[in-house]
Every structure is written in C-alpha cells, then in structure tokens.
Amino acid sequence: MRLLLVEDDTVLVQSLRKSLQQAGYAVDLAENGIDAEYLGDENIYDVVVLDLGLPQRSGLEVLRHWRANNNTTPVIVLTARDAWHERVDGFKAGADDYLGKPFHLEELLARLNAIIHRSKQQPGGPLSMGDLTLDEERQTLTTADGNSFVLTGTEFRMLRYFLLHPDRILSKATLTEHVYDFDADKDSNVIEVYVKRLREKVGKDRIVTRRGQGYLFRGKAP
Amino acid sequence: MRLLLVEDDTVLVQSLRKSLQQAGYAVDLAENGIDAEYLGDENIYDVVVLDLGLPQRSGLEVLRHWRANNNTTPVIVLTARDAWHERVDGFKAGADDYLGKPFHLEELLARLNAIIHRSKQQPGGPLSMGDLTLDEERQTLTTADGNSFVLTGTEFRMLRYFLLHPDRILSKATLTEHVYDFDADKDSNVIEVYVKRLREKVGKDRIVTRRGQGYLFRGKAP
DNA sequence: GGGATTTTTCAGCCTGGTTTCAGCTTTGCC
DNA sequence: GGCAAAGCTGAAACCAGGCTGAAAAATCCC
Numbered sequence: 105m106r107l108l109l110v111e112d113d114t115v116l117v118q119s120l121r122k123s124l125q126q127a128g129y130a131v132d133l134a135e136n137g138i139d140a141e142y143l144g145d146e147n148i149y150d151v152v153v154l155d156l157g158l159p160q161r162s163g164l165e166v167l168r169h170w171r172a173n174n175n176t177t178p179v180i181v182l183t184a185r186d187a188w189h190e191r192v193d194g195f196k197a198g199a200d201d202y203l204g205k206p207f208h209l210e211e212l213l214a215r216l217n218a219i220i221h222r223s224k225q226q227p228g229g230p231l232s233m234g235d236l237t238l239d240e241e242r243q244t245l246t247t248a249d250g251n252s253f254v255l256t257g258t259e260f261r262m263l264r265y266f267l268l269h270p271d272r273i274l275s276k277a278t279l280t281e282h283v284y285d286f287d288a289d290k291d292s293n294v295i296e297v298y299v300k301r302l303r304e305k306v307g308k309d310r311i312v313t314r315r316g317q318g319y320l321f322r323g324k325a326p
Numbered sequence: 327m328r329l330l331l332v333e334d335d336t337v338l339v340q341s342l343r344k345s346l347q348q349a350g351y352a353v354d355l356a357e358n359g360i361d362a363e364y365l366g367d368e369n370i371y372d373v374v375v376l377d378l379g380l381p382q383r384s385g386l387e388v389l390r391h392w393r394a395n396n397n398t399t400p401v402i403v404l405t406a407r408d409a410w411h412e413r414v415d416g417f418k419a420g421a422d423d424y425l426g427k428p429f430h431l432e433e434l435l436a437r438l439n440a441i442i443h444r445s446k447q448q449p450g451g452p453l454s455m456g457d458l459t460l461d462e463e464r465q466t467l468t469t470a471d472g473n474s475f476v477l478t479g480t481e482f483r484m485l486r487y488f489l490l491h492p493d494r495i496l497s498k499a500t501l502t503e504h505v506y507d508f509d510a511d512k513d514s515n516v517i518e519v520y521v522k523r524l525r526e527k528v529g530k531d532r533i534v535t536r537r538g539q540g541y542l543f544r545g546k547a548p
Numbered sequence: 549g550g551g552a553t554t555t556t557t558c559a560g561c562c563t564g565g566t567t568t569c570a571g572c573t574t575t576g577c578c
Numbered sequence: 579g580g581c582a583a584a585g586c587t588g589a590a591a592c593c594a595g596g597c598t599g600a601a602a603a604a605t606c607c608c
Contacts, residue, residue, distance in 0.1 A: 123499055126538065241494050243539060256565055257538045294567060296585060315575060315584060478554055516556060518596060537565065537595065 105220065105264065106130045106148070106282050110140040110163065111155040111182070124153075127213050128261050130284055137161025144170050144177070150282075151220055153212070154199070155182045167199060178219045180212070233267050234324050236306055240264070245305060253305045258283060262298050263306070270323035273314050328352045328370070329438075332362040332385065333377040333404070345431050346375075351438075359383025366392050366399070373438055376421075377404045389421060400441045402434070422490070458528055460489060467527055475527050480505060484520050488533070492545035495536055 107129040111117050117133065124131050132147070134140035137158040144152065144166070156163035167179060181199040201215050217240070235248030243260045245253045255263065261283045266274070276295045283298075299319060303311055312320045329351040333339050339355065346353050354369070356362035359380040366374065366388070378385035389401060403421040423437050457470030465482040467475045477485065483505045488496070498517045505520075521541060525533055534542045 123497075126497060126499075242542065243495060243536065254536070258566070292567075293569090293585085297567075297587085299585095300587065313574095313585070480555070514556075515558090515596085519556075519598085521596095522598065535596070537563085 105150045105261065106132070107216075108132045108134065108140070108143055108147070108149045108152045110134045110137075110152065110158065110166070112136060112158055113155070123213075127216075128257065128264070129216075130261075130282055135159075137163065137166050141166045141169055144175060145173070149177050151216055152177055152179045153182065153216075154179050180215055180219060233270060236267070236310075238263060238267055247306065251305075255305075258298055259301060259305075263302055266302075266311070266319075266321035270321050273318045273320050275318035278318065328354070328372050330354045330356065330362070330365055330369070330371045330374045330399075332356045332359075332374065332380065332388070334358060334380055335377075342431075345435075359385065359388050363388045363391055366397060367395070371399050373441055374399055374401045375404065375434070375438075376401050377427075402437055402441060404429070458489070458532075460485060462486070469528070473527075477527075480520055481523060481527075485524055485528070488524075488541075488543035492543050495540045495542050497540035500540065 105128060107124060109117070109121060109124065109131050111120065111133075112135050114135070117135070121131050121133060132143055132149070134143050137160045140154070140158070140163075141161065154163045154167060158166070163181065167181070170177070170179075178200045180201045180203060182203055200219055203212055203215060237246045238244075238260075239246070243255050243257075245255055245263065247253075262279065265279065265282045279295050283295075299311055299313075310322055312322060314320055329346060331339070331343060331346065331353050333342065333355075334357050336357070339357070343353050343355060354365055354371070356365050359382045362376070362380070362385075363383065376385045376389060380388070385403065389403070392399070392401075400422045403424040404427050405424055422441055425434060425437060459468045460466075460482075461468070465477045465479070467477055467485065469475075484501065487501065487504045501517050505517075521533055521535075532544050534544060536542055
C-alpha cells in the first residue's frame with residue numbers, strides 16, 4: 105500500500121513516517137508543495153496524506169492541480185486546529201477526508217483504512233476473496249480448509265496487495281514498490297522468496313508466474 | 327437494542343437518530359445533561375452515545391455520576407476532534423470508547439457493534455475474560471489458580487485496555503496513547519517493560535508478540 | 549524530609565523476520 | 579536437443595526489534 109506523506113514539520117514527520125510504515129504502508133515523503141506535486145504527478149499512490157500549511161506551494165494548490173489533471177487518488181487533508189475554513193476549502197478542492205492537528209495516530213490509521221476500502225470495494229469487513237480471508241486487524245489469513253496463518257509484516261503487505269489487485273499481472277518492480285517504500289533493487293530475489301512463502305499458505309496455484317512479466321493472483325480458486 | 331443518544335446539536339441529531347434507527351437501534355434522545363442523567367438512571371440501555379459538550383451539565387459529569395452509581399452501561403463518547411484531552415478525561419471518567427467529531431456514520435456503527443459485542447460477553451460486573459478477572463475498584467487481578475495480584479496504576483490501565491480489546495493487534499503506539507495521556511515517546515521501552523510485568527501475572531502466553539506490529543491479548547487461554 | 553513504592557531508563561542479550569546466496573529447475577527460443 | 583535467462587528453493591547470515599534484570603529517577607505517603 106503506497107502512501108505519499110506531505111508534511112513539512114520534521115518532528116512530526118519522523119514519528120508519523122515510522123508509524124505509517126509499521127502499519128504497513130510504503131511511505132514516500134514530500135516536505136514542500138513543489139515536491140509533493142511532482143511526486144503525485146509521477147507516481148501512483150493508494151492514498152495521500154496532505155498537510156495544507158506548506159512552504160513554496162500550499163497544499164490546497166497542490167490538491168487543485170492534481171484534481172484538475174484528473175488525478176483521483178484519495179487524499180486526507182491535515183489542517184491546523186480551529187482552521188475550519190481550511191477544511192471547507194479542502195473539501196471544495198477535492199479532499200476525501202480531513203483530520204485536525206494534533207490528532208491521534210489511531211484516528212489517522214482508521215481513516216486511511218476506511219478511505220482505502222471505500223475506494224476499492226465496500227467499506228469495512230475483512231478483505232476476502234473466494235475461499236481466502238485476510239483479517240487486517242490480526243494480520244491473519246484463513247483458508248477454505250479452515251487453516252489459519254499468522255503472517256509476518258512483509259507477507260501481509262504483499263498478500264494484501266495481491267488481494268486488492270487480483271487477476272492482474274503485477275511485475276516484481278510493482279510489487280517491490282508497494283510492499284516496500286523504495287524502488288526495486290534489481291539484483292535481489294526477495295519478491296520470489298515471499299511469493300514462495302505465500303504460495304505455501306494460499307495454495308501453490310493461486311499465484312501464477314508470468315515469466316518475464318510478473319505474477320498474477322487468481323481471484324477465484326482454479 | 328436500546329440506545330441513548332445524548333447530543334445537543336439538533337441538526338446532527340436528526341440525521342443521526344434516523345440512521346441509528348435504521349441500523350436497528352431503539353433510540354432515546356437527550357438534548358442536555360440533566361435529561362441525559364435522568365434517562366440513564368431510570369432506564370437500562372445497551373449502549374450510550376454521549377456528546378461531551380452539553381448545556382446545563384457536561385457529559386463528563388453525567389458519565390461520572392453514572393459510574394459512581396455503578397451504572398456500567400457501555401458509553402461511547404463524542405468529542406471535538408481537536409480536543410484530545412477531553413478523551414483522556416472521558417476514559418478516566420469511565421468511557422468505553424470515543425469518536426472525534428465529525429465522524430463517519432459507518433465508524434460509529436462499527437464501534438457500537440464492537441462495544442455491544444464486548445458487553446454481551448460480560449454484562450456489567452468486573453471485567454473478566456476466561457480465567458482472568460479484573461476488579462476495577464480494587465485494581466486487583468485474580469487468576470484461575472486463585473492467585474490474586476494488586477496491580478499498580480500503569481499495570482492496571484494496560485491490562486484493562488488489553489481486556490477491552492482482546493484478539494486484536496495493539497501497536498506500542500496505540501498502547502501508549504491509551505495507557506498514558508500523551509503521545510508515544512519514540513525511544514522508550516516502557517511498554518515492553520510493562521508487557522513483561524503483566525506476563526508474569528496473566529501468564530506468559532496470554533500476550534502474544536507480533537514482531538514489528540505490536541501485541542495481541544488472547545481472549546481465550548490457549 | 550525520608551522511606552517505600554512505582555515508573556522509567558539503560559545496557560546487554562536473544563530471537564525471529566528479512567535478505568542473501570548458491571545450486572537447482574523450468575521455460576522459451578534457436 | 580541445447581542453451582541461456584528467469585524463476586524456485588532450502589539454508590545461512592544478518593540485523594532490527596524485543597526481552598530482561600538491575601539501577602536510577604520520580605512519585606507517593608506518612
């Protein structure tokens with residue numbers, strides 16, 4: 105799950121970034137409006153957390169720019185305490201949700217969760233696909249035959265990404281980008297290793313290899 | 327399912343009441359603190375949704391009054407989004423959960439659901455879970471083998487939070503937020519220390535470590 | 549103020565999740 | 579079939595995160 109964090113308060117950024125990573129997001133960071141706009145234009149994020157008070161170019165301008173260019177990535181806006189007008193402006197500019205600062209991490213995570221689900225399928229509920237169910241709260245996978253697996257962080261992030269993008273070819277580079285927060289390291293086979301581990305749990309045939317292109321997760325058991 | 331809605335914003339009340347009714351709740355309404363207190367004293371509700379900012383008598387006072395009279399009906403507190411100190415006060419006064427305004431209806435319904443489930447398992451009385459019983463008045467824990475421990479303040483708050491949220495991954499950040507009145511201090515291992523101390527009392531296997539994610543309290547003894 | 553209790557910090561150790569690696573198998577192409 | 583590239587796999591190395599005992603710091607309570 106790839107997330108763009110746009111925030112210039114370096115103190116806040118440090119803890120926030122780590123917390124978001126812990127919660128399973130691959131976090132890119134922009135500390136000013138210009139970088140933010142550029143990153144948002146060039147990459148596909150699952151969600152953006154956008155502070156409105158930014159140097160160089162205000163968050164509002166950035167958001168308007170994206171929306172004008174048909175970029176519909178869900179955006180959660182962070183506003184200063186009491187700045188009610190900012191929120192209204194934010195919604196008008198196309199924000200999907202907002203959060204007043206200071207906020208509690210838990211709330212941000214809940215909203216991120218909600219917003220991502222909303223944009224994918226119906227909100228709430230565990231992520232399930234045919235005979236597989238991924239419990240996001242417990243990071244646990246349950247299969248048709250009643251087996252239950254506790255997933256490690258990386259396994260979980262990767263399986264979640266597969267479940268959210270079934271029946272599509274996902275290249276190793278794409279998977280790396282979404283499972284980690286940095287770009288693909290060409291000479292590493294981590295992805296292969298984790299595909300193997302997931303296959304042991306979801307069933308060998310569930311993840312199909314497309315040689316030279318990537319992997320494909322079957323939405324329905326074969 | 328009987329619900330008491332305590333809220334003075336008439337605009338919000340209208341839509342909220344209707345939505346709650348649609349969701350299957352029998353909704354009673356109080357628009358000020360005095361009515362709320364009276365209704366809560368006279369009737370048995372399954373759950374209360376309580377706004378803290380009320381005319382005549384604050385939500386906090388009302389909640390304290392109920393708790394002082396051994397009324398243990400689950401209460402979800404609504405607070406202004408920015409006023410997180412209110413939440414801390416709320417928890418101290420005996421709230422079971424909180425929600426920052428404005429909120430998504432979805433979120434409220436989910437929390438109501440969760441809280442009712444929780445209280446079904448253990449309607450009123452001491453907080454207990456399987457073979458463990460936590461006496462909230464004496465801050466005392468009793469285990470299956472008859473051992474009894476007097477808990478320190480921090481131990482107690484943490485164990486209570488675990489008992490109220492069993493079988494869920496609780497990150498250190500989340501635990502810190504709920505055990506203390508302030509946000510997580512990045513480089514401290516207090517949580518680990520207290521987990522260790524609790525484990526000595528509730529049994530080592532009762533609190534499971536999910537490396538890199540958090541801790542999980544098992545609702546049922548393994 | 550001083551002793552007892554509780555909370556927090558610290559440092560060293562341990563653990564298990566992640567990554568690497570080397571050798572093996574499969575696939576696609578000539 | 580023969581070859582090379584891509585993918586698979588089991589085991590080992592590495593390292594961040596977690597555990598723990600003890601001691602320092604803060605708080606409580608006479």
